[in-house]
Amino acid sequence: MNKPLRGLYAITDSQLLAGGRLLPYVAAALAGGTRLLQYRDKSADAARRLDEAGALAELCARHGAALIVNDDLELAARLGVGLHLGQEDGSLAAARARLGEAAIIGGTCHARLDLAERAVAEGASYVAFGRFFNSNTKPGAPAATPELLEQARARIARPIVAIGGVTLETAPGLIRRGADMVAVIHALFAADSAAEVERRARAFAQLFAT
Numbered sequence: 001m002n003k004p005l006r007g008l009y010a011i012t013d014s015q016l017l018a019g020g021r022l023l024p025y026v027a028a029a030l031a032g033g034t035r036l037l038q039y040r041d042k043s044a045d046a047a048r049r050l051d052e053a054g055a056l057a058e059l060c061a062r063h064g065a066a067l068i069v070n071d072d073l074e075l076a077a078r079l080g081v082g083l084h085l086g087q088e089d090g091s092l093a094a095a096r097a098r099l100g101e102a103a104i105i106g107g108t109c110h111a112r113l114d115l116a117e118r119a120v121a122e123g124a125s126y127v128a129f130g131r132f133f134n135s136n137t138k139p140g141a142p143a144a145t146p147e148l149l150e151q152a153r154a155r156i157a158r159p160i161v162a163i164g165g166v167t168l169e170t171a172p173g174l175i176r177r178g179a180d181m182v183a184v185i186h187a188l189f190a191a192d193s194a195a196e197v198e199r200r201a202r203a204f205a206q207l208f209a210t
């Protein structure tokens with residue numbers, strides 16, 4: 001059964017999750033209530049990427065969460081999971097045609113409602129705006145203001161994801177303004193233990209409880 005796209009959207013980071021931390025930290029994030037997980041790995045090691053994404057797909061299935069692969073349509077198709085595409089990553093319409101109606105496919109819209117409208121027309125399941133705050137992971141991403149979320153809410157008939165510098169302190173304002181999901185890397189995974197990741201994930205998830 002399809003679950004609504006609402007809640008914590010965790011994104012992996014190859015540096016933060018190096019040294020054997022990928023699976024235990026992701027398992028902890030899922031135990032804490034992560035609803036969507038994105039596998040974001042920019043390396044060219046296709047075999048490792050397939051192994052890791054396959055292991056994450058199993059973990060997600062165990063926790064009733066959905067896996068999204070960043071950038072890589074072929075890997076998403078091979079595993080039968082979702083996909084996130086940026087503006088330079090290929091066509092959302094082609095991804096929809098390849099992955100089918102049931103797949104979760106998201107598109108980066110930076111701070112632009114016109115990009116979001118186009119993403120919806122091309123078949124996106126959700127639209128992602130941001131970065132909203134200073135981002136440790138992607139400091140150069142185009143900046144968006146939280147007010148954009150209110151405008152998007154009024155115009156875009158798809159779940160809205162907010163990304164970029166999202167922390168336990170900044171997330172509530174984004175959710176209040178209309179974000180259905182917050183996508184988080186650093187504030188979730190830059191942690192000294194899996195137990196701390198689980199505690200943070202639970203706190204993010206709790207923000208959506210009302």
Ligand SMILES: Cc1ncc(COP(=O)(O)OP(=O)(O)O)c(N)n1
Pocket residue numbers: 038040070071084085086087088089106107108128129161163183
């Ligand atoms: C949920 C979510 N939103 C935005 C992005 C950024 O995608 P993109 O602009 O393609 O940049 P990279 O992540 O590929 O560096 C994302 N990955 N996830």
Ligand SMILES: Cc1ncsc1CCOP(=O)(O)O
Pocket residue numbers: 130131134135136137138141163164165166183184185186187
């Ligand atoms: C991939 C991406 N796109 C816009 S900001 C960002 C990084 C988000 O990471 P963090 O939560 O560490 O700011």
Ligand SMILES: [Mg+2]
Pocket residue numbers: 070071084085086089
């Ligand atoms: Mg991309």
